[in-house]
Amino acid sequence: MKFIIAFACLLAVACANEDAGVLRNDAEVNVDSFKYALKLDNSVDVEQQGEQNGDTWVVKGQQAWTSPEGVPVSIQYVADQNGYQVLAANPPLPTSPPIPEAIQRSLEWIAAHPSKE
Numbered sequence: 001m002k003f004i005i006a007f008a009c010l011l012a013v014a015c016a017n018e019d020a021g022v023l024r025n026d027a028e029v030n031v032d033s034f035k036y037a038l039k040l041d042n043s044v045d046v047e048q049q050g051e052q053n054g055d056t057w058v059v060k061g062q063q064a065w066t067s068p069e070g071v072p073v074s075i076q077y078v079a080d081q082n083g084y085q086v087l088a089a090n091p092p093l094p095t096s097p098p099i100p101e102a103i104q105r106s107l108e109w110i111a112a113h114p115s116k117e
Contacts, residue, residue, distance in 0.1 A: 026038075
């Protein structure tokens with residue numbers, strides 16, 4: 001369900017620009033699978049496909065657009081039982097800062113001394 005919400009948000013942002021014309025709009029929705037593609041003339045290009053695998057959904061997709069600064073942006077992702085995972089991004093996604101040493105020591109201590117309950 002989260003992927004539908006994410007797509008709806010992206011689509012709302014893309015369509016908020018009233019000057020954008022639709023170049024491609026394909027959709028196929030089945031009980032256990034779906035796929036769609038949307039391409040607008042303002043550089044927005046979205047494709048996503050998903051299929052039900054047992055009780056879980058496996059969704060793969062990509063999104064591309066040009067930022068207001070003129071920089072091309074693209075993301076490829078997969079969402080499955082392991083959650084949402086970015087496979088590739090341009091520009092690269094920022095990395096998390098390192099865990100402070102005191103917190104890392106605390107995490108190691110907690111792992112070495114599990115609760116007795």
